[in-house]
Amino acid sequence: MNFTSTASIIALGAVLGLSACSGEQNTQAPSAVNEKADGAGAEANTPTWPVSEAIDAFTHANYNDVRVTNVDLDLDVLFDEKVLDGTAEIDFERLNADAVTLVLDANDLTIASVDALVNGDWAPTDYTMGPDDASVGSRFEIKLPDGADKVRVAYRTSPEAEGLQWLSPAQTAGKTHPFLFSQNQPFFARTMAPLQDTPAVRMTYSATLRTPPELLALMSARQDEEGVRDGDYTFDMAQPIPSYLLAIVVGDIEFKAINDHIGVYAERDILTAAAEEFEDTPAMEQANAALYGPYRWARYDMMVLPPSFPFGGMENPRLSFLTPTLIAGDKSLTNVVAHELAHSWSGNLVTNATWRDAWLNEGFTSYVENRVMEALYGEERAVMERSLDLASLKRDMADAERPELTALKMPADLGHPDDAFSQVSYAGGMFFLKLLEERFGRDTFDAFVREYFNHFAFQSITTEDFLTYFEKNLWAMNPDAVTKSEIDAWVYEPGLPDTVENPHSDAFENVSAQQAAWLAGGAVESIESAGWTTHEWLHFLNTLPAEMTLDQFTTLDAQYSLSQSQNAETAFAWFMKAIAADYGPAFEPLDAFLMRVGRGKFIYRLYQTLVDNDRRDWATGVYSRARPGYHPIAQRRIDAIFAG
Ligand code: BES
Ligand code: ZN
Numbered sequence: 001m002n003f004t005s006t007a008s009i010i011a012l013g014a015v016l017g018l019s020a021c022s023g024e025q026n027t028q029a030p031s032a033v034n035e036k037a038d039g040a041g042a043e044a045n046t047p048t049w050p051v052s053e054a055i056d057a058f059t060h061a062n063y064n065d066v067r068v069t070n071v072d073l074d075l076d077v078l079f080d081e082k083v084l085d086g087t088a089e090i091d092f093e094r095l096n097a098d099a100v101t102l103v104l105d106a107n108d109l110t111i112a113s114v115d116a117l118v119n120g121d122w123a124p125t126d127y128t129m130g131p132d133d134a135s136v137g138s139r140f141e142i143k144l145p146d147g148a149d150k151v152r153v154a155y156r157t158s159p160e161a162e163g164l165q166w167l168s169p170a171q172t173a174g175k176t177h178p179f180l181f182s183q184n185q186p187f188f189a190r191t192m193a194p195l196q197d198t199p200a201v202r203m204t205y206s207a208t209l210r211t212p213p214e215l216l217a218l219m220s221a222r223q224d225e226e227g228v229r230d231g232d233y234t235f236d237m238a239q240p241i242p243s244y245l246l247a248i249v250v251g252d253i254e255f256k257a258i259n260d261h262i263g264v265y266a267e268r269d270i271l272t273a274a275a276e277e278f279e280d281t282p283a284m285e286q287a288n289a290a291l292y293g294p295y296r297w298a299r300y301d302m303m304v305l306p307p308s309f310p311f312g313g314m315e316n317p318r319l320s321f322l323t324p325t326l327i328a329g330d331k332s333l334t335n336v337v338a339h340e341l342a343h344s345w346s347g348n349l350v351t352n353a354t355w356r357d358a359w360l361n362e363g364f365t366s367y368v369e370n371r372v373m374e375a376l377y378g379e380e381r382a383v384m385e386r387s388l389d390l391a392s393l394k395r396d397m398a399d400a401e402r403p404e405l406t407a408l409k410m411p412a413d414l415g416h417p418d419d420a421f422s423q424v425s426y427a428g429g430m431f432f433l434k435l436l437e438e439r440f441g442r443d444t445f446d447a448f449v450r451e452y453f454n455h456f457a458f459q460s461i462t463t464e465d466f467l468t469y470f471e472k473n474l475w476a477m478n479p480d481a482v483t484k485s486e487i488d489a490w491v492y493e494p495g496l497p498d499t500v501e502n503p504h505s506d507a508f509e510n511v512s513a514q515q516a517a518w519l520a521g522g523a524v525e526s527i528e529s530a531g532w533t534t535h536e537w538l539h540f541l542n543t544l545p546a547e548m549t550l551d552q553f554t555t556l557d558a559q560y561s562l563s564q565s566q567n568a569e570t571a572f573a574w575f576m577k578a579i580a581a582d583y584g585p586a587f588e589p590l591d592a593f594l595m596r597v598g599r600g601k602f603i604y605r606l607y608q609t610l611v612d613n614d615r616r617d618w619a620t621g622v623y624s625r626a627r628p629g630y631h632p633i634a635q636r637r638i639d640a641i642f643a644g
Contacts, residue, residue, distance in 0.1 A: 004188040046256045048484065050468040054353035054460065058187050058417055060130070061196035065099040067238075068092050068196045073207040077217065077250050080167040082159035088193045089152045102151060105190035105197035107137025108158035114142055117150035119538055125151065135416065137190050153194050162632045163188025165308060171629055172251065172306055173267040177215060179251035181305055181321065183314060183633060186355055186417035189243040200353045200460045202240035209233045211250050218265060218303060220316035227255065229582045230432060237317065239297070240458050242351050247316035249303055258282060266304035270324055274304045277327045277334065278462060280376060284338050287375035288368065292345050292450045296457070300341060300431060308598035310631040312336045315343030315365075321475070323599050325568035332534035333569060335373050335385055342368035345453050353460040355417035356410040362421065363408065365565035370430060385536040386503040391542060393427035397496060406494040409463045418637075431500050432490040438501070439481040440474060448474045474492010515540055519552075524559045534567055541573035546580060553583040556563045563589045572602045579609045587618070594622050598630045600637060606639050616642075 021450045050138040061068075068090055075086035092102055106129065116125040125148070130139035142151050157164065167179040182192055209217045213231030221237035249265075256275040257263040264275045281300070289295050301319050306326070313336045313529045314321040320340035326333045346364035366389070374382035397406050400422070405411065408428055410420045437445040452469060467487070475482070490496040514527045532540070542561075557563050563578070565571040571593060578586035594603060610619035620642065627635055 001270055001407075017554065018231045025122070030358070036044060045226050047468065048471055049464045051468065051509040052462045052464040054201050054355045054462050057412075057414065058084055058136055058197040058355060059196065059198035059200075060103055060105050060136065061198055061201065062099065062101070062103040063196050063198060063201045065096040065101045066092050066094055066144070068102075068104070068201055068203050070203055071193065071195060071205045073193060073205065073209075075209055077180060077209055077211045079166065079180070079212065083156045084164075084166075084192065085156040087152055087154045088195075089150060090194075091150055100144055102142045103196075104140040104142065104194045105137055105187075106140040106155075106194045107188070107190040108132070109138075109140075109155045109163055109191070109194060110158070111194075111406050112154040112156070114154075116142075116145050116148040117152070118145050118147050130400065136187065140194055147352060151241060154163045155194060155633060157192060161188075161191035162634065162636070163191040165600060165631045167251075167306060167308065173269045174252050175520035177212075177252040179249075179306060181251075181303075181309065183250040183310060183321075184246055184249050184632065185244040185314060187244070188633075189246050192246065192248070195246075197243045199242040199244060199351050199355070202242055202351070202458065202460060204236075204240050205236055205246060206236040207234065207248075209235075209248070209250070214252070215250050216253045216265075217248065217250045218253065218301075218319060219249075220245055220319050239317070241317055241348065245315070245317050245348060247314070247319065247321065249305070249319075249321070253303075255301075255507075261299045262301065263299075264302045264304060265319075266324075267306070270304060270327060273327050274302070274324075277329070277331060278302055278337055280331065280340065281337055283376055284341055284372050287372045288338075288342060288345065290637050291371060291375070291446055292368065292453055296349060297335040298343055300344070302340075307596055308599055308629055308631050308634075310634045312599060313340040315340045315347055317344070325597055325599055325602075328534065328569075329528050330534070332567065333371055336374075338372045339369040342372060348454055349458065350456040351460040353462045355420045356412070356414055357461075357463045358410065359408040359416075359425040359429035359432075360461065362425040363427075363432065365435040366394070366426045366430035379617065380505065380507060381533075381535065383503045383505045384508060384533075384539070386434075386501070387505050388535065388538055388542070389423070389427040389430065389502070390503060393423040393431070394496065403611075404494050406496075408491045408512055427536045428490070428496075433441065433578075434501050435486075435490070436470075436474075436482065440478060444474070444478075467491070505539075507533075507536055511536045511540050512543065515543065517549075524555045527559075529560070534570060537567075537570050538573050541570065541577060548577075548581060550581065550583060553578065553581055554585070557583075557585060568593075568599070568602065570596060572606070576609055577605060579606070579613055579615065582613065582615075591622050593627070602636050603630075603634065604637055604641065607638050611641060 069442050070091040072089040075084045083330045114127045115122040126143040132138050163182050163184050172179045211217050211231050217233040219235040221235035224234040253265050254268050254271050255265050256271050262281050266274045297318050299318050303321050307324050344363045347361035352360040370382050382488050406424050518527050562574040576589050
């Protein structure tokens with residue numbers, strides 16, 4: 001590229017920058033601005049990266065004409081019927097003065113009535129509910145009478161809502177009370193409320209929830225009357241967030257403070273263990289803020305859910321959701337906390353405008369997570385984590401059903417947002433940013449990232465918005481640090497670029513040497529594993545060769561009780577090898593694991609590997625017992641594994 005002719009690009013950046021701070025409370029995604037900027041700059045030089053519009057293929061919403069700005073929910077939480085029942089009052093802004101309808105997303109919602117507010121009076125207004133698409137739900141179109149500035153929808157959710165899991169008392173640790181939690185990323189908020197369910201739209205929200213009085217309700221928002229348990233709860237989130245960050249949890253939940261603005265919620269039996277496991281969270285927040293600017297969401301609490309939660313963690317603002325499988329007793333899995341906390345900058349503050357740009361959320365967050373882990377626990381742990389990530393990135397790339405998807409920016413024909421969340425977005429994005437850090441120097445790069453978060457705070461942006469900002473604010477200062485083709489190889493081209501870091505860990509090298517000596521016939525007792533961390537064990541297990549004998553499995557298991565491992569990551573790594581080798585004694589503990597744990601990262605690959613290794617019947621038997629306890633998201637994914 002030619003830096004002498006970038007003045008117009010910089011001018012374009014200035015347009016973006018200007019409009020970004022020119023008001024409207026940041027509710028407008030830059031995409032809408034880009035369209036204008038694009039037109040205005042038509043006679044100027046072609047930008048280095050095309051300015052892309054934020055076109056989200058997974059929403060029905062007409063958000064470029066009429067944009068939702070605030071939602072106020074008023075809901076009864078009805079455990080007997082497994083429904084939320086009440087109203088959503090929606091504020092919006094008309095971007096196109098000629099627009100006569102507001103189009104929302106709805107999935108499995110039953111509408112009782114729709115009213116519009118005109119001159120202070122509510123009156124019924126017409127609406128249509130389009131056909132129900134299994135994936136994206138229905139197009140919910142509401143007629144806007146002249147002068148209407150609010151609509152109110154009375155509705156109820158379905159017991160089958162994909163974003164909500166209703167647990168019976170038997171499925172909780174306490175066994176006495178039911179439990180409810182939401183998982184709205186990537187596009188399940190529309191199963192909970194009628195919304196413009198796209199990450200391109202940001203809104204504030206408030207809510208009133210009525211629950212059985214003995215239960216506590218929490219949301220990804222500020223709570224009124226903190227700690228008062230009376231079945232009547234109000235919340236508000238004054239910072240504009242994308243719909244996928246709307247979250248709710250209701251159950252017999254207790255709280256333990258870690259400091260004045262960080263704490264843990266969980267069922268009573270794991271509360272103390274959880275608070276101990278996550279006691280370094282304040283240090284993580286400090287490290288993160290020291291690198292990238294202050295934490296902007298006031299409180300940071302963690303909600304440790306029952307084991308059916310289908311993810312390791314979910315970055316709901318002010319209230320990360322976490323799987324209980326992180327409680328290993330030795331803080332070995334707390335990088336997930338660093339990850340969810342890091343989303344408070346990358347993802348929640350600066351958000352991918354479409355799921356094609358998911359690496360802006362997950363790759364950035366994986367990068368920040370790793371920097372925070374390094375700041376707290378040292379270089380060696382951070383390198384080990386990157387090394388494990390690189391191995392899984394290579395594995396995901398080798399296994400990819402669509403190898404052409406293996407680039408950071410997902411293609412326009414992305415079939416389902418889930419496809420954007422492989423290790424490519426996570427580790428691929430992290431290693432891309434690691435390359436930039438290395439080429440521009442850590443201090444310079446850190447300052448750039450801090451400014452990037454600041455510049456785009458509370459906005460939803462595309463990959464090209466990032467690249468254009470990068471070009472102007474980092475690359476232009478040091479044009480020789482990296483070439484355009486090196487960048488494009490990461491962002492747009494499939495395959496792992498040869499500029500990827502090769503994380504070198506002395507500890508892993510030692511583990512490999514021990515492993516090799518044992519495989520060459522050494523005694524199992526001579527493996528010097530005393531003091532190995534979980535990471536070293538994971539490296540040892542993941543790199544075991546496929547052609548190990550059953551004898552070798554038996555010996556390892558006898559020595560280290562791997563089939564009984566209480567660390568979910570270690571157990572998973574062991575089970576994966578054991579299934580492939582058909583090592584019989586692992587199957588009973590594997591059955592128990594699959595019955596107990598609903599975390600997708602583990603169970604999807606375990607079921608897939610069972611099916612791939614002629615254990616379909618056995619797996620079907622376990623699944624028929626385990627399925628009722630799994631989250632609807634996990635059920636859909638595993639049903640698909642068995643179907644084909
Ligand atoms: N935002 C994700 C979880 C997610 C991704 C939900 C895609 C729905 C669709 C969360 O921040 C995450 O990445 N969780 C990881 C942990 C992380 C350390 C890799 C997980 O759940 O394993
Ligand atoms: Zn994440």
